[in-house]
Amino acid sequence: MAKYALLVIETGEGSREKDALALRNLANNVSESLGAQAQTLAEQMKNVGFYQIDLSTGLALVSHIHRLAEQAGFSVRTLFLSEEPSWVITPSQSST
Numbered sequence: 114m115a116k117y118a119l120l121v122i123e124t125g126e127g128s129r130e131k132d133a134l135a136l137r138n139l140a141n142n143v144s145e146s147l148g149a150q151a152q153t154l155a156e157q158m159k160n161v162g163f164y165q166i167d168l169s170t171g172l173a174l175v176s177h178i179h180r181l182a183e184q185a186g187f188s189v190r191t192l193f194l195s196e197e198p199s200w201v202i203t204p205s206q207s208s209t
Contacts, residue, residue: 115193116194116196116197117165117166117193118192118194119194119198120189121162122163122188135185138185139162142181143178143181146181175191179191
């Protein structure tokens with residue numbers, strides 16, 4: 114049974130600047146509509162347009178993000194995982 118979902122919001126063939134702004138607007142809309150859940154989502158959001166969702170409370174958050182993304186004209190790829198992913202995080206060049 115899946116315990117986590119990774120959601121990737123896909124941008125179109127438009128300009129990168131326009132897509133980046135649209136993704137930020139989407140992230141703001143998701144946060145605003147969730148109210149108290151927004152902090153939890155911010156912790157799960159790995160990057161603008163990329164979410165790691167803990168499924169212990171069900172699929173409501175996944176479907177909510179899907180709905181908002183589709184309304185904004187984005188496609189969403191979802192990968193369900195049986196365990197929390199182990200991320201390898203490399204230092205940014207600015208910290209070296």
